[in-house]
Amino acid sequence: xxxxxxxxxxxxxxxxxxxxxxxxxxxxxxxxxxxxxxxxxxxxxxxxxxxxxxxxxxxxxxxxxxxxxxxxxxxxxxxxxxxxxxxxxxxxxxxxxxxxxxxxxxxxxxxxxxxxxxxxxxxxxxxxxxxxxxxxxxxxxxxxxxxxxxxxxxxxxxxxxxxxxxxxxxxxxxxxxxxxxxxxxxxxxxxxxxxxxxxxxxxxxxxxxxxxxxxxxxxxxxxxxxxxxxxxxxxxxxxxxxxxxxxxxxxxxxxx
Numbered sequence: 001x002x003x004x005x006x007x008x009x010x011x012x013x014x015x016x017x018x019x020x021x022x023x024x025x026x027x028x029x030x031x032x033x034x035x036x037x038x039x040x041x042x043x044x045x046x047x048x049x050x051x052x053x054x055x056x057x058x059x060x061x062x063x064x065x066x067x068x069x070x071x072x073x074x075x076x077x078x079x080x081x082x083x084x085x086x087x088x089x090x091x092x093x094x095x096x097x098x099x100x101x102x103x104x105x106x107x108x109x110x111x112x113x114x115x116x117x118x119x120x121x122x123x124x125x126x127x128x129x130x131x132x133x134x135x136x137x138x139x140x141x142x143x144x145x146x147x148x149x150x151x152x153x154x155x156x157x158x159x160x161x162x163x164x165x166x167x168x169x170x171x172x173x174x175x176x177x178x179x180x181x182x183x184x185x186x187x188x189x190x191x192x193x194x195x196x197x198x199x200x201x202x203x204x205x206x207x208x209x210x211x212x213x214x215x216x217x218x219x220x221x222x223x224x225x226x227x228x229x230x231x232x233x234x235x236x237x238x239x240x241x242x243x244x245x246x247x248x249x250x251x252x253x254x255x256x
Contacts, residue, residue, distance in 0.1 A: 005030070006032075007030075007031045007032070007086045007087070008031065008032040008033070008034070008084055008085050008086055008087070009026050009031050009032070009033055009034070009085070009086065009087040009088075009089060009229075010033075010034040010036075010082065010085045010087065010088050010089065010127070011023055011026075011033065011034070011035050011036070011089045011091055012036045012037075012065055012089070012090055012091050012092035012119070012123060013036065013037060013065070013091040013092030013093065014033075014035035014036060014037050014043065014046065014091070015037035015038070015039045015042045015043055015046065016037075016042075016192060017190070017192030017218045018091055018142065018187075018190065018192065018218045018221045018222060018225075019035075019037070019089075019091040019092070020046060020218065021217075021218035021219045021221070021222035022089060022091065022218075022221075022222040022225055022226070023035055023046060023050060024050065024222070025219070025222040025223065025225075025226050026087075026226065026229075027050045027053070027054040027056045027058070028054055029226065030054070030056060031056065031087075032056050032057040032058070033050065033056060033057070033058045033059070034058075034059045034061065034078070034081065034082065034085065035047065035058060035059070035060055035061070036060075036061045036062070036063065036065065036092070037060075037062060037092075038062065038063070038064050039062070040060075040062035043060045043061075043062050044060055046058075046060070047059075047060040059078070059081060061074055061078060065092045065115060065119035065120075065122065065123065066111070066114035066115040066118065066119045068118070068122055071119065071122045071123065072122060072126065075122075075123070075126045075127075076126075079130075082126075082127065082130055083130045083133070083134070084134075085127065085130065085131070085137070086136065086137055086138065087137070087138045087139075087140065087229055088123070088124070088127050088131070088137065088138070088139045088140070089140045089142070089225065090120045090123060090124060090139070090140065090141045090142060090164075091142045092115060092119055092120075093112075093115055093116040093119070093120070093142060093160075093164075094111075094112070094115060094116070095112065095154070095157040096108035096111050096112055096157075098153045098154065099153060100152075100153055101153075101155050101156075104153075104156070108156075109156045112156055112157055112160045113156070113160055116157075116160035116161065116163070116164065117160050117163045117164070117167075120141065120164065120167065121167070124139065124167075124171070127139075128171075128175070128180075131178075131180050132175075132178050132180065135178070135179055136179045136180065136233070137179070137180040137181070138180070138181040138182075138183070138228075138229055139168075139171065139180065139181070139182045139183070140182075140183045140184075140185060140225055140228065140229070141164050141167065141168045141182070141183070141184050141185070142164070142185050142187075143161050143164040143165050143168065143184045143185060143186045143239075144161040144164075144186055144187060145186050145187065145188045145241060145243070145250055146158040146161040146162075146250065147161030147162050147163075147164055147165040147184070147186055148162075148165065148186060148241070149249065149250045149251075150250075151250045151251060161186075164184065165184050165186070165239070168182055168183070168184035168239070169184075169238075172236070172238065179233065181233075181236040182236070182238070183228050183236070183237050183238065183239065183240065184238070184239040184240075185221065185224065185225055185228070185239075185240050185242070186239060186240065186241045186242065187216060187221050187242045188216065188241075188242060188243035188244055188247045188250070189209070189210065189213075189215040189216060189243075189244055189247050189253070190215055190216040190217065190218060190220070190221060191210050191215040191216070191217060191218075192218055211255065212255030212256045213244070213246035213247070213253055213254060213255050213256070214244060214245070214246055215244050215246075215247075216242065216243075216244045220242070221242060224240055224242055228240065
């Protein structure tokens with residue numbers, strides 16, 4: 001589609017995976033960007049590459065979304081730019097650990113809740129008044145099939161993504177009549193740094209997750225998000241579940 005001129009997207013967790021792929025997909029369509037992440041050097045490299053390739057404006061903000069004071073301070077300092085945002089994509093998040101509940105780490109539990117839920121809340125709570133003031137906007141939350149179905153050894157990660165789904169649904173209700181759309185994107189197995197983080201950089205374990213099957217790519221999900229954002233203003237894709245063909249459910253995966 002031909003995107004309206006002057007659109008701007010705010011993407012959290014843009015240094016890798018879906019966030020990075022989406023940054024490129026939107027920049028390719030002429031969308032200016034605000035991208036965030038903890039890894040400042042990588043973020044700056046992405047910013048320079050996007051500006052060079054697509055001639056769009058990119059603001060890179062490096063901070064840890066799980067830290068309330070730091071997050072709100074950075075957002076407040078950049079309020080004038082953020083007040084011009086059309087699309088908010090809450091992408092930052094992750095899974096940590098894969099042990100049964102009683103053997104899992106409380107620290108991992110806290111990291112997932114702090115990032116996947118509280119970080120999303122900090123950013124969204126700051127941004128909603130700005131979007132309401134403009135009288136338009138689209139909030140996309142990166143959930144997961146784990147937000148619909150629970151699987152073994154993933155109770156707290158699943159709980160965090162169930163929270164994302166509930167927040168998305170509640171937000172859509174609260175914002176009804178404001179012209180602000182809310183979408184929950186719920187991917188199945190996507191090959192990113194996700195599993196590497198979950199298994200504490202154990203590459204063998206991370207690779208085994210996708211053994212014998214073809215997972216989704218970050219670009220697949222980015223394409224779905226771009227399509228969702230590009231619908232006419234009167235169309236709200238409330239949620240989108242995306243499985244790779246080899247995955248029929250959270251439990252059933254075809255492996256060759």
